[in-house]
Amino acid sequence: MSFGDKNVRKGVRAFADGKEYAAQAGTGALLNPRVDTTFKAMLTRNTSEAKAALKSFLEAATERKIAKWELRPNDLPVSFVGQRGVSCDISCEFDDGLAADIEMQAFNQEYDYGKRAEYQVSRLEATYLKRGESWEKAPVVYQISILNFIYDFKGGAKSDEEKRPSPVSRFAMMRTKDGKCLSNTLNIVFVELPKVYGLEESLDTNTALENWAIFLKDADNPDKKDIIDKLTCKEKGLMEAQKSLSSVSTDMDLWWAEYRQEIYERDRISSIEAATKKGLAKGYEEGLSKGIAEGLSKGMKEGIKEKAISLAKKYMSMGHSAKEAAEFAEIDESLLL
Template identity: 30%
Template sequence: MGNYIRFDWAMKRLLRNKVNFGVLEGLLTTLLGERIVIRKLLESESNQADEFDKYNRVDILAENSKGELILIEVQNNNEYAYFQRMLFGASKLVTEYINRGEGYDKVRKVYSVNIVYFSLGHGTDIVYHGKTEFRGIHNGELLELSPFQKQTFKVDAVSQLYPEYYILKVNDFNQVAKTPLEEWIYYLNTGDVPEGASAPGLEDVKERLKLDRMTKNELNAYYRHLDNIVILRDNIFTERAEGRAEGLAEGRAEGHAEGLAKGRAEGLAEGRAEGLAEGRAEGLAKGRTEGLAEGHAEGLAKGRTEGLAEGIEQANRQNARSMKAKGIPVDLIAEITGLSVQEINSLN
């Protein structure tokens, strides 16, 4: 546990006092990169009646010397729709802090600073900045203000007219603080101020937010607050762990059933495909073998038949030549050999 009072407790009990504005001003100056002077604090949602919100969330609404609104919120535990919550909070301020009948040029600039002690979204940085820009969908050109608008609204870019959002994921910081902003993140995470810290506001933390400056009753209340946060986180962790275990068991059962069904279907399809391929290959090989044997037998039989016929014809021709040479009449030779008269006459 750190040597200094947690920031959310300080926001509830101490930082609303004007003498302690230096702490908030230091944080905002470091974060926004310009000197921030808080003129006054405005009504916010900090006094939650809900027991969960009492320990889970605290916010403070400030107005700076330029009339801009700055909503600072600390969130201890996960809220799945927190991004929408940020949008709602900033939009609500825009509509609440303009009088009916006033022109839109009176809309106030809003900064939404969100210090979260849970894993919000998916990212590896510890500080995120969101703003509104308009870019051409064909050429990517940034839409800018006209010279008249710049002069009238005293800003240089369209984004400066819209709410800006900052998210500080303090639980993800686990390194040596090297910059003023990292020094602040270190304090928000651990409750300690890094040795040699120079960030604006941290001197005020060391002077005004020491634990030993609290009375016994204040210290008891503070420790109860810390215990409640621990219990709150433990309950949520337990519920998540139980939910994960149940989900894992159900997922395994469903996965086993789906896997079995899918395996059977895929196995059947693969078996059919392999069987078809093997059957085709075997059929082709067998067909070739049988076809070769049948072709050989048919060719042999046909060759024998054709050879026999050709031999008989050659014998008849030879006999016809002999009889023709002995002077036997052609008609008689044709009758004996079966050759035509033309064939006999053509024999030498």
């Protein structure tokens, strides 16, 4: 299986080596659009299909009509020495001041994507306004993350939208008391691809971005060909995306990139699992040793205590008071009452 997905084309384990895996470039098989190198190639190559697909995706993600745009460098400039850099899969700037960063994340790297997205959208905003310009010139910016896993949102009751699992979640700064938006300048969009299941039956009523999520999740899955065909016949932007994906899937270098990324991820997961097992085994061994030692110590203390009580009771049977017996045996008087 590839990248944790079910019922998709054969993954790396079905091939002898990377060379055999990359040979799929000439077979008509499709690359995995959830791999960042493929995702970027599908939307940014200098072809009419890629340009149309990118325009369609951006309009779906931002819910705005886009006349034209310009791709810009992926690495945002730093403001001071040592500032953490930000690199995105696709960074766009529009003629009306709107800006967007699009990022594909195939694997859960075990860090807080919420904070990461907030940091990225803030850095994106900070790159535009020049010294002396009015705040009104600050552009609207979007940070768009396509996640091939379900993100665990922190805190708060589930909204009606969350109770109806949608792959799309939109965030903006707002007043916590009543949800009134501040300025809609900073916008974050999460697309969680595993949540598309069930949306295949409502292609006509899904949002444009929900249908894009279905495409990204299953475009390379032969078992989902009928659904993808329905989508691409219904929406021109997705048809162009499919054409672009087919085109880049003839590139052997991209197949090698996909192979290396999957091998890297499998190695990473294996390392985590091995470290976890080692940690559990060590913890069990240390806990067992500690438990035995504590048990012996406790047992010895209980034995000494019982012996002292027995001795004190014998002392009482000789006519001494409980207080005198407790003092004699060096125990608490309450143990004799």
